[in-house]
Amino acid sequence: MPKHTVQQSQLFGEALEDKRGADPVVPSRIPSTSPFHQPRALTESERERYRKMSQESRRARESALSGNGPAPIHEINIPRLDPLKLMPQVRRNGLRTLSLFSGGGGLDLGFDRAGFEHVASYEIMNDATATISAARPEWKVFGGEGGDVRNVDFRQWKGEVDIIHGGPPCQPFSNAGRQKGHLDERDMWPKFVEAVQAIKPIAFIGENVPALASAKFSNYVNTSIIEPLSKNYHITPVILEASDFGVPQVRRRVFFVGFRTKKAAARWSPPTPTHFWGERQLDSGTERCMGLREALGLADIGVDDLSPTIRSALTGPRHTTSILNSVAAQRRFEAMEIWPNGVAATREQARAFVAKNGHFRLSVPDVALIQGFPEDWPFQGATYMALGQIGNAVPPPLAYAVASSVSAAVAK
Ligand SMILES: C[S@@+](CC[C@H](N)C(=O)[O-])C[C@H]1O[C@@H](n2cnc3c(N)ncnc32)[C@H](O)[C@@H]1O
Incomplete structure (x- = not known):
């Protein structure tokens, strides 16, 4: 790299x-x-x-x-949430997926659990591709220079792929960044569009931060995504909330879902919530989403809430082991007596390194859980790198919901 x-x-x-x-x-x-x-x-x-x-x-x-700090206050937590239960494995549906900008594999895992066959992943960061390869050694994963989408001639995949999915870097559009859009060198939407045009899959799913769907970027979206692709695709943007699918976090994402045929587009409808939080239960078929403390298996202190949107440790101005996004987020964590800075590599280390205010220190597996990753998803790299992959990801249960809706619309 x-x-x-x-x-x-x-x-x-x-x-x-x-x-x-x-x-x-x-x-x-x-x-x-x-x-x-x-x-x-x-x-x-x-x-x-x-x-x-x-x-x-x-x-x-x-x-x-090394055992010379203040005595630990908290027991090692045993999470109550099992993300795999939010995305039960579905039998193979005969549809093959190509994953672009795969990161640590949030979308890849959701599509896998929803029954899609993985063809290949492209991702530039070596630690992230190491994560996917460690999780699924049998998958074809291109990393480093070979995983850089700018170097790929996508025509090689024509006829080999039914679905393309990917979340091009969101930094050019994120409220947390400088919002330079197409002027930002990291804007990779043109490569996503190029891949769809070269391969002509049955459907594509492009994901990003909800800011991309805001008025500020409507011109960008129309000229860079919708216009070039609507010649061959029927495209619907949809904003979804992760806690509606059981993920204990406030996290909204926009998905551009495109189908090559009118029939599939007409058959598709956005995934309906399986979970609710607070007062939002709309119909009796939905389950209560766990709050953060409950999901992590922490004691009941009379206060619980969804986690604020976690930040990617790679996208801030400095590499960090904090998942804090804002002052409002800090207050929310404080009310739940959770310490979101200096995330530890393991639960044992989190217990040993007592937070100054005595609040519960998070670990990498805890943050993975907040993002809906199962306990055994093997994030590779230093702590900030693992947190970066987690924070960048589409929560797999949300990816699963979108993947399942696409599967229902195009199933053979
Ligand atoms: C928002 S993250 C995608 C996360 C992923 N969809 C998931 O669910 O885990 C964007 C990813 O694009 C990768 N990326 C950025 N530029 C790239 C390029 N030129 N080629 C391939 N990957 C790239 C980044 O390293 C990052 O992991």
């Missing part, structure tokens, strides 16, 4: 040229390992402050993990 160090700084050079009086902005000394990393324009004194904070927290963690 290419290193994104100096080049990345040059990419966002305009920010780095910014001067703040006598204290000029300086580039980070830490090399970026993700194509999404937008180094923050920080001055030397700001960098020094962050350096001190992170050194302090590293020392506290090391001391806790």
